[in-house]
Amino acid sequence: MKFVAEISENRYTCKAYDPHKKIPKEAMEHLYSVLRNSPSSVNSQPWHFLVLESDEAKERVLPAIFEFNQPRVKDASHVVIFLARNEMPRSYLTKIVDQEESDQRFPEEGMKEANDKGRQYFVDLNSDSAEMLHQWQDRQVYIALGNLLFAAAAIEIDSTPIEGFDPKKLDEIFNLKEKGFRSVVIASLGYRSPDDFNAKLPKSRLPFKELFTIL
Secondary structure (H helix, E strand, O other): OHHHHHHHHHOOEOOOEOOOOOOOHHHHHHHHHHHHOOOOHHHOOOEEEEEEOOHHHHHHHHHHEOHHHHHHHHOOOEEEEEEEEOOOOHHHHHHHHHHHHHOOOOOOOOHHHHHHHHHHHHHHHOOOOHHHHHHHHHHHHHHHHHHHHHHHHHOOOEEEEEOOEOHHHHHHHOOHHHHOEEEEEEEEEEOEOOOOHHHHOOOOOOOHHHHOOOO
16 A cells, blocks of 8 residues: 555656657556546546657647647657547447447346446436536546556656647647547656756645545
């Protein structure tokens, strides 16, 4: 249990990456598994992960990144753009429940239909407007982001969560609207530069009593 706490204590937001150090393929495959296995409300999985690995891909996205964040994208080994679906159509929900059936999650008769109805209920509950649906989806996406940041720290990979970008411009660069997606948040991954000032600073958080109420 102490090991888990130590990971959270050692994790920090990288401010400068070493552009010459790349994440090994095997390590990235572990992180892809973490993203794929991330939990979401009623297993809705309303996301898609756009991974920028090549220098060309990272250069392509830079016009959408706020200037102060551009080095954290350009010099990182990998950049993950977290996308959410513009809609949650019946066809996508069917794909989910069919996959669950293929993965043998319905050992008893009637479970597939009940599961499908339950998921549709929650989608409908959060679909009074496109804005409402997107807010619900975004909350799921941030669960995946948190999973990635912690998992990266566990295997000694540095990370930077990034909201400092222009979503509209980024969506245009990758034609996301036409593909049924929109950008939500970004995470850079890699290895810190020796010049990263933030790596040398102590972590600062509010005290326990300020943040917790235990009843």
